[in-house]
Amino acid sequence: MADRTGATDMDIFNEPDWARTHGHRVGMRDKNDRYPGMTHSGDDWRYEIEQEAAEKMDELRSWLPKETCSLRYKDENHIKEEQDWFINQKKREKEQQSHQQQQQKEQPQKQQQAEGNEARGDSSDYDKIHKDEGSQNSGNKYPPEDQEFLQKLKEEQQYMNNLTMNDGQGRSPIDDTTYPDEIDEADQFTPDNWIARSDRLIRLTGKHPLNAEANLTDLYNAGLITPNKLHYVRNHGTVPHLLWENHIVEISAGKKVSMTMDDLVDKFRSINIPILLACDGNRRKELNMIRQSKGFNFGAGAVGCAYWKGALLRDVLLAADVGQLIQQNINKKLWVNFEGADEVTNGNYATSIPLDYAMDHCHDVMLAYAMNDFPLPPDHGYPVRLMVPGYVGGRCIKWLSKVWISDHENDSFHHIYDNRVLPSFVTDKNSEFADVLYRHPSTLINEQTLNSVIVKPAHGEKIALEDMKKDVTYRIEGFAYNGGGDEIQNVAVSSMKGPIGFTVSVG
């Protein structure tokens, strides 16, 4: 077979050194008007040259005599649209006619309006015109997509008005009674080798500790309530081996109280409600792709919404005389602190939240002992954990062993160095800036932040071009969540270039 042109040994030998010669970028502007190779500051000198050239060109055009030379015009539109072609003459005549007709129509209306306004002295011309339009053809006042939207809004309004109070006595719709029953080989030589784990989770930090999320499509397909097996796990260390029978939560408020698990169940009313729990490190992989953070790569699956059942923290604190403590510190800011039984590298995992938040009975902060109507799985805090609806996962201390009140924020390692947003100039823990900012109240993340995720199409999923041609529609699907009890009102889908203006209804 003959060698193709350019592929003979000789051709290859004589080939230019592309790496050296591709430096000039004339003609490299892409269809979006950007230089694909522009990566560094200073690269944009070409824009300046082009801009200068454009200015010079404009100046030149303004000197040229009118109608003489095509250089006067930036594009060919003046030839197509403005010259006296037959078709353009026709077009202009038509335009003039319809303009006249319009004027004739409006004349009597305007007169009437002027009279009306004088008589009543109220509504403006604008309002009047629009009112008239409205009453004449209210049926198709809006384009079909707006009519549809209006209809949906009406339905939603009615639905929301008919909502009743949640009595907090729900039951999880998940009726999967199968527990994972095998010890994963990955856990064989770790301190967690007594925990049977679901094989449907993807491990993100090697074998130990367990940090894992479900495949995003599986998570989404499971529905609004997340089965325990698909709920993400975020463990900072080894899961403590606790037993319901002898676990004690020590509460210290106005007085000290030791609560057994049976106390929590028997002495307090319980509520069972769905709570969205998400790590604020959710989607950190995308962040790490922009700039490596100190955290590992979470995909978009570090979120779950299970039914959690437990006693209200407020009731438990009241039983420990918190009322008296609040009375004594009436003008002070107080925090409630929580500590888990897991020993992690830098002491126990602990945090705090404002006492006010915990005492507000609308917030449903609870000491949870059931997840989707089952005792908590070991990875999710067995036998009891804190759940703070509206706050980030990091505050929801698992394997809860201590609760106490303080007049300052918690100062444990993880409260200081986890769950914060810092300005990007802080790159390590050792500068004086870091020292201040890691302890600065404004860098703390308590309330869950707004987030939305597209699940379908999945990452890397391809939509066949053939289908597009056949006009097959594709339904984009995903989910969104917010914190602090704020509802999601709108989700907009945009292409890479900017919004393409979809408003999506959420339910």
Ligand SMILES: Nc1nc2c(c(=O)[nH]1)N[C@H]1C(S)=C(S)[C@@H](COP(=O)(O)O)O[C@H]1N2
């Ligand atoms: N005791 C203890 N509580 C903890 C953690 C932990 O490592 N130890 N991780 C926290 C973080 S950062 C998150 S996001 C949630 C995760 O809860 P989950 O594993 O049940 O999904 O638990 C929080 N509570």
Ligand SMILES: [Mo]
């Ligand atoms: Mo987290």
